[in-house]
Amino acid sequence: MGVIDRLERRVGQALLGAAFIKLGFDAAIGPGARVDKTAALGLPNAELAVRANGAAMVAGGAALTLDKLPRLAALGLIASMIPTTLASHAYWHFDGGERKAQEIQFLKNTALVGGLLLVLTSRR
Numbered sequence: 543m544g545v546i547d548r549l550e551r552r553v554g555q556a557l558l559g560a561a562f563i564k565l566g567f568d569a570a571i572g573p574g575a576r577v578d579k580t581a582a583l584g585l586p587n588a589e590l591a592v593r594a595n596g597a598a599m600v601a602g603g604a605a606l607t608l609d610k611l612p613r614l615a616a617l618g619l620i621a622s623m624i625p626t627t628l629a630s631h632a633y634w635h636f637d638g639g640e641r642k643a644q645e646i647q648f649l650k651n652t653a654l655v656g657g658l659l660l661v662l663t664s665r666r
Contacts, residue, residue, distance in 0.1 A: 552609055554661075556607045559602075560603065560607060562600070562654075563607065565596075565599055566595075566598070566600035569595060573592040579630050598618065598622055599622060601615075602615040602616075603615075606661065612661050613661065615661075620658050626651070627651040627652065627655075
């Protein structure tokens, strides 16, 4: 892999990681409505679950940004994003503007998972 290829990979990982750091920090510090959605799934101590998931996203995002165990970080973030996306952004349960807003968030999360899959399968 050439210098430019490595640079592109590192910049891409850093940008992807930054998104998870921001999203995770928001969830860990201010879980807000996420708690109600998580509680509706029947999880005990929903607030702790939301905060822990946020902290895991920060850790995974930092690992991606710093290029430390990026495949493991990507795998952990994928494992977090799939249930989070299905539980939090099930746009098919909504109508009107709320449906559109949830659909956008759902598609954003699937795009993030796509980026994580690229990290997971990339050659170093």
